[in-house]
Amino acid sequence: MTFKNSLYILFLIAIFPNFGKSQQLPQLTQYVLNNYAINPAVAGMQEYYQIRTTIRNQWVGIDDAPTTNILSIYGKRGNNVGLGGIVFNDQVGPTSRIGANMSYTYHFNISKKTIIALSLSGGFTQYKIDKIGWNVQHPDDPVTQGDVIVDAIPDATFGFNFYGKNWYLGGAIPQLVSSNLELLDTDFARNFNTKMTGSLSPHVYILGAYQHIINDFWNVKPSFLVKYMDPSPTQFDIGTKVEYNDRIWAGLNYRSNGDMAALFGYNIGERFIVGYSYDIVNADINDYSSSSHEFMIGINFIPNKEQELID
Numbered sequence: 001m002t003f004k005n006s007l008y009i010l011f012l013i014a015i016f017p018n019f020g021k022s023q024q025l026p027q028l029t030q031y032v033l034n035n036y037a038i039n040p041a042v043a044g045m046q047e048y049y050q051i052r053t054t055i056r057n058q059w060v061g062i063d064d065a066p067t068t069n070i071l072s073i074y075g076k077r078g079n080n081v082g083l084g085g086i087v088f089n090d091q092v093g094p095t096s097r098i099g100a101n102m103s104y105t106y107h108f109n110i111s112k113k114t115i116i117a118l119s120l121s122g123g124f125t126q127y128k129i130d131k132i133g134w135n136v137q138h139p140d141d142p143v144t145q146g147d148v149i150v151d152a153i154p155d156a157t158f159g160f161n162f163y164g165k166n167w168y169l170g171g172a173i174p175q176l177v178s179s180n181l182e183l184l185d186t187d188f189a190r191n192f193n194t195k196m197t198g199s200l201s202p203h204v205y206i207l208g209a210y211q212h213i214i215n216d217f218w219n220v221k222p223s224f225l226v227k228y229m230d231p232s233p234t235q236f237d238i239g240t241k242v243e244y245n246d247r248i249w250a251g252l253n254y255r256s257n258g259d260m261a262a263l264f265g266y267n268i269g270e271r272f273i274v275g276y277s278y279d280i281v282n283a284d285i286n287d288y289s290s291s292s293h294e295f296m297i298g299i300n301f302i303p304n305k306e307q308e309l310i311d
Contacts, residue, residue, distance in 0.1 A: 025174060025203055026068040026090050028054065029253055029261045029277040030296045032223045032241065036074045036084055038207050039172040040103035041119035041159035044082020049075030049301040056294040059281065064093035075301070080107045082117065099125035101155060117170075119159040125200075126152040153177075153200070169208040175200045204228045217245050239263070246270075258282030265296075273298035 028037060034052040035042045051073045059065040067090070074084025082105035090097040101123025108116050129149045156177045161170030178200060209223035225237040234256075241251035241263065251263040259282050265275035279292035 026056070026066070026088075027058065028056065028068075028070075029237075029279055029292075029294050030054065030263060030275050031207065031225050031237065032209055032221070032239070033265075033273065033275050033296050033298065034070065034072060035207060035209075036072045037070050037086060037088075038205050038225065039119075039159045039161060039170050040074075040084055040121040040157055041082075041105050041117045041161035041170050041172065042168065043074035043084035043103060043105045043119065044076035044080075044107055044117060045161065045163055045168060046300075047076055048303060049073065051299040051301075052296065053298075054294065054296050056292065058279075058292040060291050060293060066090065066092045074103070081105065082107065082119070084121075086121075094130040096128045096130075097125060098128075099123060099155065101157070103157070103159075105159075113164050115163055117159075117161040117163070119157075119161070121157045121159070123155055124152055125155045126150060155200075166213070167208070167210040169206075171207070172205045173202050174205070175202050178202065201229050219243050221251075243267075253277070259292075270302050271300050273300070 028034065031038050034054050036050075036052065037054065052070070053072075054068070054070040056068040057065070058067065069089045070086065071088075072084065072086040074082065077083050083103070084105070085100070085102040087100040088098070101121045103119050103121030105117050105119035108118075110116050127150070154177055155175060157172055157174040158176055159170060159172035161168055163169070204227070206226040207224070209221055211219055211221045213219045219242075221241040221243070223239050223241070226234060227236070228234045236256045237253055239251055239253035239261075241249055243249035247267050249263075249265050249267070253261040253263065255261075259279055261277050261279040263275065263277045265273065267273050273296070275296035275298075277294040277296075279294070281292060
């Protein structure tokens with residue numbers, strides 16, 4: 001089997017325990033800039049609403065390699081409530097995952113300088129395998145025959161977040177509802193009296209960051225992200241972002257699987273953010289691809305200061 005064809009079964013490997021176990025959710029390098037996509041409990045950490053969109057092209061140079069698109073909007077409503085929503089789409093060759101969810105977050109003061117936020121989000125995820133034109137090694141295998149198979153299931157995420165003026169530390173458990181998937185043709189299952197099912201396993205994410213202000217022009221923001229799904233090995237990301245004059249920033253990330261990334265971005269005033277990351281992939285696949293690319297665009301709906309004074 002070629003590397004390209006092996007990508008086609010990544011989706012099956014992720015959801016069917018008979019094939020194996022692996023991380024089932026997409027990778028993000030600029031997780032600090034779109035942290036709501038990791039943990040819904042960050043909604044309301046700032047006093048304004050935000051929009052973040054992420055476009056990730058993984059393993060550039062390989063046909064039908066994974067792509068991820070995320071659009072999130074989140075912010076604070078009133079004194080203690082954070083609201084948010086997200087839509088997403090992942091594509092790996094003929095397999096795809098699309099979904100949406102909304103979240104509710106409540107913030108509690110536990111001291112003068114520390115707040116804890118608890119969040120619950122719910123929505124749905126649709127999984128699809130398009131067998132039309134599927135280039136496989138054994139095209140006569142009945143399992144590979146058929147048209148388009150679709151299954152939609154509910155999903156939920158619990159999140160928490162401790163935060164203060166220049167830091168936050170939180171966690172999230174996505175895929176909290178361990179729903180079963182049926183992605184085998186109905187006719188095939190009936191004719192061969194067989195059943196192929198898989199379940200979505202809860203993940204555990206731990207995410208934190210701290211902003212150290214050096215002077216009026218420079219600040220440094222170290223961060224980390226830990227990801228775990230039983231029985232896969234724990235994966236961690238660590239990174240540092242350096243910003244000048246609240247405008248230009250750059251950073252480096254390291255992932256425990258050996259990937260490294262360079263990040264660059266620019267803040268257009270206080271309202272707009274543009275980010276880009278270039279991932280150098282590990283030795284396991286660098287014969288096929290040398291890089292992954294991720295773009296991020298953000299909008300901050302910061303209230304006009306003059307209007308705040310009037311209000």
